[in-house]
Amino acid sequence: MLQIKNLCKTYPGGKKAVDHLNLKIAPGDIYGFIGHNGAGKTTTIKAITGIIDFQEGEILVDGISVRKDPLICKRKIAYIPDNPDLYEYLTGIQYLNFIGDIFQVSVSEREERIRKYGELFELMPALGDLISSYSHGMKQKLAIISALLHKPSLMIMDEPFVGLDPKASVLLKDVMRQMCEEGTAIFFSTHVLEVAEKLCNKVAIIKDGKLVLSGRTREVIGGQSLESLFMELEEK
Amino acid sequence: MWREVRLLTSVSLRNIWGVNQIRFSGDKKQKRRLLLLLVTYVLLGVILGGYAGGLSYGLILLGMERVLPSYLPAVLSLLIFFFTAFKAGSILFDTVTYEMLIALPVRPAAIVLSRFLNMYVQNIGMCLIIMLPAASVYAWFLKPGLWFYFSMILGTFLMPFLPMTAACAIGALATAVSSRIKYRNMINVVLTITLTIGFLVLVTAESAALEAEGSILQNAEMLGEIAAMLEQGIGSIYFPAKWFSRAVVDSSTAAFAGFFTISVVPAALFVSLVQRYFKKICEALRAHKAQGNYALQELKGRSQLRALYQKEVKRYFASGIYVMNTLIGYILMVVLAVSILVAGVEEVERMLGLPGVMSRFLPLVLALVSSMGSTTVSSISMEGKQWWLTKSLPLTTAQILDSKILVNLTVALPCLVLTDLILMIAVKTTFLGYVWIFVIPFAYLLLFSVLGITINLKMPLFDWESEAVVVKQSGAVVVSMMTGMISTILPMVLVLVLPRRLTDVCLGAVTVLVLAVTAVLYRKNRRVDLRKI
Numbered sequence: 001m002l003q004i005k006n007l008c009k010t011y012p013g014g015k016k017a018v019d020h021l022n023l024k025i026a027p028g029d030i031y032g033f034i035g036h037n038g039a040g041k042t043t044t045i046k047a048i049t050g051i052i053d054f055q056e057g058e059i060l061v062d063g064i065s066v067r068k069d070p071l072i073c074k075r076k077i078a079y080i081p082d083n084p085d086l087y088e089y090l091t092g093i094q095y096l097n098f099i100g101d102i103f104q105v106s107v108s109e110r111e112e113r114i115r116k117y118g119e120l121f122e123l124m125p126a127l128g129d130l131i132s133s134y135s136h137g138m139k140q141k142l143a144i145i146s147a148l149l150h151k152p153s154l155m156i157m158d159e160p161f162v163g164l165d166p167k168a169s170v171l172l173k174d175v176m177r178q179m180c181e182e183g184t185a186i187f188f189s190t191h192v193l194e195v196a197e198k199l200c201n202k203v204a205i206i207k208d209g210k211l212v213l214s215g216r217t218r219e220v221i222g223g224q225s226l227e228s229l230f231m232e233l234e235e236k
Numbered sequence: 237m238w239r240e241v242r243l244l245t246s247v248s249l250r251n252i253w254g255v256n257q258i259r260f261s262g263d264k265k266q267k268r269r270l271l272l273l274l275v276t277y278v279l280l281g282v283i284l285g286g287y288a289g290g291l292s293y294g295l296i297l298l299g300m301e302r303v304l305p306s307y308l309p310a311v312l313s314l315l316i317f318f319f320t321a322f323k324a325g326s327i328l329f330d331t332v333t334y335e336m337l338i339a340l341p342v343r344p345a346a347i348v349l350s351r352f353l354n355m356y357v358q359n360i361g362m363c364l365i366i367m368l369p370a371a372s373v374y375a376w377f378l379k380p381g382l383w384f385y386f387s388m389i390l391g392t393f394l395m396p397f398l399p400m401t402a403a404c405a406i407g408a409l410a411t412a413v414s415s416r417i418k419y420r421n422m423i424n425v426v427l428t429i430t431l432t433i434g435f436l437v438l439v440t441a442e443s444a445a446l447e448a449e450g451s452i453l454q455n456a457e458m459l460g461e462i463a464a465m466l467e468q469g470i471g472s473i474y475f476p477a478k479w480f481s482r483a484v485v486d487s488s489t490a491a492f493a494g495f496f497t498i499s500v501v502p503a504a505l506f507v508s509l510v511q512r513y514f515k516k517i518c519e520a521l522r523a524h525k526a527q528g529n530y531a532l533q534e535l536k537g538r539s540q541l542r543a544l545y546q547k548e549v550k551r552y553f554a555s556g557i558y559v560m561n562t563l564i565g566y567i568l569m570v571v572l573a574v575s576i577l578v579a580g581v582e583e584v585e586r587m588l589g590l591p592g593v594m595s596r597f598l599p600l601v602l603a604l605v606s607s608m609g610s611t612t613v614s615s616i617s618m619e620g621k622q623w624w625l626t627k628s629l630p631l632t633t634a635q636i637l638d639s640k641i642l643v644n645l646t647v648a649l650p651c652l653v654l655t656d657l658i659l660m661i662a663v664k665t666t667f668l669g670y671v672w673i674f675v676i677p678f679a680y681l682l683l684f685s686v687l688g689i690t691i692n693l694k695m696p697l698f699d700w701e702s703e704a705v706v707v708k709q710s711g712a713v714v715v716s717m718m719t720g721m722i723s724t725i726l727p728m729v730l731v732l733v734l735p736r737r738l739t740d741v742c743l744g745a746v747t748v749l750v751l752a753v754t755a756v757l758y759r760k761n762r763r764v765d766l767r768k769i
Binding site: 012013046049050051052053070071072074075077079081083085086087088089090092093094097098099100101102103104106107110111114115118124125126127128129130132133 | 526530537544546632
């Protein structure tokens with residue numbers, strides 16, 4: 001579903017954020033992306049979602065190049081950023097309807113999904129209020145609902161659990177598992193290693209822009225915990 | 237407290253025009269943009285300074301040098317008032333940085349004062365650019381004593397205080413009144429624009445009366461009397477200018493003391509008054525009315541462009557300072573047309589001190605005014621921290637940019653059409669004259685809708701805390717204003733230089749050129765890869 005081939009990204013000023021990164025995410029995978037602050041996780045995610053350009057390599061979504069056909073790729077992707085800076089001058093429902101229009105989701109489908117996920121994440125009563133009045137967690141929930149609106153085949157999330165209350169975190173994990181069963185590929189970055197260990201069937205560890213380890217979670221961590229493996233790699 | 241003020245002011249000034257970000261980002265492209273911006277400012281400074289120096293020289297030649305120390309401060313004060321009134325409320329009561337600052341051990345008075353000083357620093361630049369060349373020419377020819385230098389330099393630094401205080405008072409009043417109202421942005425916009433235009437109309441009417449008297453004397457070729465009369469007249473409209481003039485020309489310490497007092501005391505009183513209500517106003521502005529009782533109703537599907545356009549319209553009207561600083565150009569255009577209808581072209585020319593300009597260049601004057609109000613030049617920067625969201629959506633560059641252009645046309649077209657219709661009744665001209673009144677401002681409107689996007693794509697600014705930084709201080713806005721002036725004044729010069737029988741040909745050629753440039757830029761903008769922005 002997602003293939004990253006030799007991805008390189010250097011920022012103006014010369015900082016190499018991602019250095020020849022290779023990853024392959026199949027439908028039904030829940031793929032955890034782990035690394036220290038500034039390791040290159042968000043840069044990789046932004047390159048996949050077509051937010052930033054990259055100098056070398058290729059990113060394919062369902063076999064289609066993000067660089068050549070970004071529009072087709074974006075239609076298949078849903079992205080939840082680490083900081084949900086949404087259009088604050090819209091109300092929650094206006095925002096969801098806007099996303100529905102942009103992804104050309106039929107009115108009946110969008111109503112059904114807004115009802116389903118709005119009630120699940122207990123955001124329904126607040127949908128008539130301006131997003132600027134939302135707390136960080138509420139904005140995060142709204143970003144999640146909007147991401148689920150067009151039934152993406154690839155879900156990209158950057159630190160999705162930050163700001164969510166414990167109940168919403170559990171619900172999100174359930175939704176992720178359900179999506180995975182339906183064949184959606186999920187790729188997300190996280191610092192919560194316990195979550196990655198329990199939730200992901202595959203993980204990748206990135207350090208200073210370079211891929212250090214990747215593969216099936218059980219095989220990667222072996223007999224130890226993901227936390228001790230990560231610390232071991234960081235100290236090298 | 238002064239330490240707090242100094243720290244806060246230096247932090248807020250550090251990012252004017254995005255200098256700090258450009259300095260530390262190491263991005264060569266951004267550094268080139270900063271250089272371009274600096275060149276533009278230097279060019280603007282040279283033009284303004286050259287104008288002031290030339291004016292000074294001209295008045296000295298005519299033996300009217302007494303007018304200078306009252307005329308320039310009066311004009312500068314009016315400019316400072318006008319440019320400050322539309323941003324004062326947003327800068328003084330900027331709620332984005334308020335929360336961060338109020339959590340620090342900083343007094344509200346220090347925050348208010350630092351924000352006031354932030355505006356002062358920007359205004360003093362304009363004062364120095366105009367006053368220094370004018371004063372230098374004056375000193376070179378008239379060889380005044382030491383007191384002249386002392387009073388001129390200190391007086392120039394005091395000059396922005398009074399007009400700034402008046403503008404800030406309007407901004408603060410409008411913000412305070414609207415802070416507890418549901419549609420606070422719109423109420424704030426309406427109040428500020430009404431108060432500012434009301435004030436300007438009052439001043440212009442007074443100056444028209446003065447000009448009328450001046451022209452009678454001019455016929456009598458009594459230049460000395462004109463000078464005295466103008467000096468007195470300016471003094472009667474804006475009395476601090478008279479005090480400044482007496483302090484500088486007659487070495488009057490009493491007049492200087494008066495100018496010092498009238499500059500500093502109202503500003504100090506204003507700051508002490510505002511700091512008392514600062515927290516209350518900011519908290520009222522931050523208060524969000526959340527109902528929390530929404531029930532899903534039937535939704536309506538729209539096309540992508542329509543959805544984008546409606547989102548852009550909401551974004552535009554959500555920002556008071558954005559609306560004020562763009563809409564004012566178009567409103568002034570309507571005010572100009574109504575003034576011509578009521579008073580006639582010659583009277584309006586006399587009121588504005590631009591004899592012969594309106595009757596000959598009316599379409600280009602309208603084009604100049606319309607070029608000043610383009611919403612598109614800030615539209616990309618205004619996306620701010622939400623730019624990622626727009627870029628991540630499955631939309632083409634053309635769709636995103638078209639929606640922004642449509643907003644500008646939505647705001648401008650009703651004003652432009654209304655202006656044109658009024659002028660059809662108010663102005664007597666040839667058939668082609670009417671055609672130019674319609675076509676030229678419209679062509680420039682299209683040009684600046686598209687050029688605004690081009691400039692903003694070249695000079696975007698996303699990491700801002702206050703919308704005022706984008707709308708009032710960003711490089712894109714300055715470059716767009718400069719381009720607006722150059723692209724309309726050049727055809728005016730051309731019309732002036734060429735024989736009258738070629739005026740229509742010249743205006744036709746300008747229209748074709750403007751439309752051709754618009755088409756080229758429009759095609760170019762559509763091909764921009766937004767991932768690189």
